[in-house]
Amino acid sequence: MDKLEMVRELTNILGPNRVLYKEHQLLAYDCDGYVAQKARPKAVVFPVTTEEVSRVVKLLHEHQIPFLPRGAGTGLSGGATPLNGEVIISLAKMDRLLHVDFDNMRAVVQPGHINLQLTKKIAGNGCYYAPDPSSQSACTIGGNLAENAGGSHCLKYGVTTNHIVGAEIVLPNGNIVEVGSYMGDSLGYDLIGLIVGSEGTLGIATAITVKILKKPEAVKTVMAMYDSVEDASNTVSDVISSGIIPAAMEMMDQLAMQAVDKSNYYVGYPTDIAAVLLIEVDGLAAGVEEMAEKIVHMCQKHHVRMVKVAESDAERALWWSSRKMAFGAMGRISPDYLVQDGVIPRTRLAEVLAKIADISRESGLRIANVFHAGDGNLHPLILYDGRIPGQTKLAQETGSAVLKVCADVGGSITGEHGVGVEKLEEMRFLFNDAELQAQLAIRSVFNPQDLCNAGKLVPKPSRCVEVKRAQQLFQAEQAVYDGFQEHTSILSPAYKEAK
């Protein structure tokens, strides 16, 4: 089917105003928040119902035209980049809140529903939706599902997979199924767990059932400024091992604070401070007071220069804005930046930050650090100037070197931004060929023709010329297994050495 014919068919389903296909209309869809790699889609369509998504997918499936879903396009790893000239199925217009059930603490949303809007809609009943990525005022819950999004408050409340209990999915052949359950108990294999974080490679979520939570009675936010990153890191370890689980525990380093203080979210950080911690506790009023006092005491034990508890909601909101807008604030001190997303054991924090400083010196690129310290989820921001030939590539290589450090200390190459196209090669730090093949075999159960967001999340095994279809995998049954070899991700490095 040629493009014109395809557009005609799509228009038959959606009408003329919900099919974009002219070059100038498609420009904005060349990439998502990961701008280092771009490709032009064949078309962009805007269904508003599950049935429309299903009809569009059936059409594309029938003609073997690749496609992919897209939310708000805020993803940071290129999950919505149309590498194969896909038809982009935008879920932006499927943004309704379908149902709220305060008795069972559930909400059902369409995938294009904006994360923060859900909290706003249920705030009147004292409720909120917990996962809070920095992009929460723009990103969609469908995108959060695809990327298993995290956020500052996931330290206590868990990432997206802990909050999505079920979904209606349009499979890559266009059929509509439901996975998971309303109450959250899984039966048989945990398919909803498999779909959350699958980056749009197993199908398209068209309705999503999430847990909602009661807003805590009280919140206290502590800000602590340190002359050394090590003291700040040690405070983080101390808080966690005291048994307190803060709602959030964030760290920013000097360069990040300098950027923030040049932005609209001026807090007045001393310019010579090495690191700032933002620690928030929530719960019942009495318990929260006690926790905040203990935390202040732990900060003092680790030579904090200045520590204070927010005195008003306005102060608290400002502190959070300074943290949540930190990525954007980089624009004040650098023409371009690349944000990385590695995970490390919390106890290796000081050591890994020192290694990142080494990498920065070697590459000549400044690296700011803004991150979820309590989870050990780092966000090194690599500052560069894309106008200087070679710097984009250098920034990418620098990011990869940072991820290698994370993998080597027993961590991971992504905490919440996903693999997308950005980190395909880095997947090989942690998985061998046969493990990658096993992952692709799982994909094939849902997406056997690899029409839906092909080439994302799992790289092709390097020793395998073409692994596209499950049939091939299973005919070469042994191949799925034999390359599986012991790797070292589940045991701590210390234990491995002792062993």
Added chain:
Amino acid sequence: MDKLEMVRELTNILGPNRVLYKEHQLLAYDCDGYVAQKARPKAVVFPVTTEEVSRVVKLLHEHQIPFLPRGAGTGLSGGATPLNGEVIISLAKMDRLLHVDFDNMRAVVQPGHINLQLTKKIAGNGCYYAPDPSSQSACTIGGNLAENAGGSHCLKYGVTTNHIVGAEIVLPNGNIVEVGSYMGDSLGYDLIGLIVGSEGTLGIATAITVKILKKPEAVKTVMAMYDSVEDASNTVSDVISSGIIPAAMEMMDQLAMQAVDKSNYYVGYPTDIAAVLLIEVDGLAAGVEEMAEKIVHMCQKHHVRMVKVAESDAERALWWSSRKMAFGAMGRISPDYLVQDGVIPRTRLAEVLAKIADISRESGLRIANVFHAGDGNLHPLILYDGRIPGQTKLAQETGSAVLKVCADVGGSITGEHGVGVEKLEEMRFLFNDAELQAQLAIRSVFNPQDLCNAGKLVPKPSRCVEVKRAQQLFQAEQAVYDGFQEHTSILSPAYKEAK
């Protein structure tokens, strides 16, 4: 390979003392905690290392001899019953604590490690392992992994899948792989999530990395006795919607209390009380006081006859023993009992309990209720006398009728005991043929020859004569999809009606 030859080969690997094969030795392995269906294994073997498990599995795989893993045999759905005359690979001797890491709050155990023993070993450091099935003094963490075990305190802390971050797995072909990670971040498809709760059908876990938690500073336990089940149920709803998340919220009905008071765990429940709630809150001392007071107040609002807060650890321990030993106490009032395990939306509690009372009247069998009220996870105990011809079958049918009620109100047929062999038929209440086939396709990625615990967890699609191998499934690719049809599990019944 005949049995003698097999025993000789197994003995070559494990030595003569770790291979049981004589009829009288095998008797005890005919079933697990689900006694309604029995079968004789070919042999029972006791490896002590991952390598031994791997060698045993490779041998059996090579000769196409079916096998299955077994922990303590406390499972309640027959997951360890050797339906196909399997060789049972007992993990009972693989009971070591391999590693504890208090900085990152992780422990690595062998699969035969007993649940409660882990808590005891780390208690000196103020830590514990959260999932606490009633059988925790006997059951193993490997078995907990297989069944995604729950427990009283899973209301606040989540079931086993929230506490296992990684595992070393011997695949059904004998190869050793690791899935998941040490810190708990998943990469690619969430394979550890898929394996937890897979009931031994995807492989055998030989090392398991779990999260450990810091013991809360303070605990308060409230006991509330009611003249009506409805008042007790309404208290449960009120507590949850107040935003308090108790560590546990358990209910027992009159018949259960009568049994408990005839046991060694005499609490002195008034004999005419309709229901008792056991509500526990934990956290920092100040917050816990406040929560307990609020809960007492809510009990009073719902016409509680008597409510008290435990005054000592001894009193608290007695109350918990009365709850945790309730299943066993049934022996005091009935020769046999069958425990069921359904889940319902919390808001339907009173209504479903009334329906269960109707089913009891109709069948003529008494039904006691002991359950995790906060989760809506029911445990109806169906009392019968296996010596009376037909009563075992009647009890099973009565259990199935109860599960049908759970499924019909938007719930599930198992909260924590698994499907095993017991609930295979009831899976059809919630899944159609094509959905079952999709589940089997996922199994095939790991277990293509269905050698490892065949016939458990997922029933064969009824319209499919033989679905054994992934090849067949994928050759009939469309079959995997086409039967997928819309079902109603993720949306609330109320929403479905409105729609």
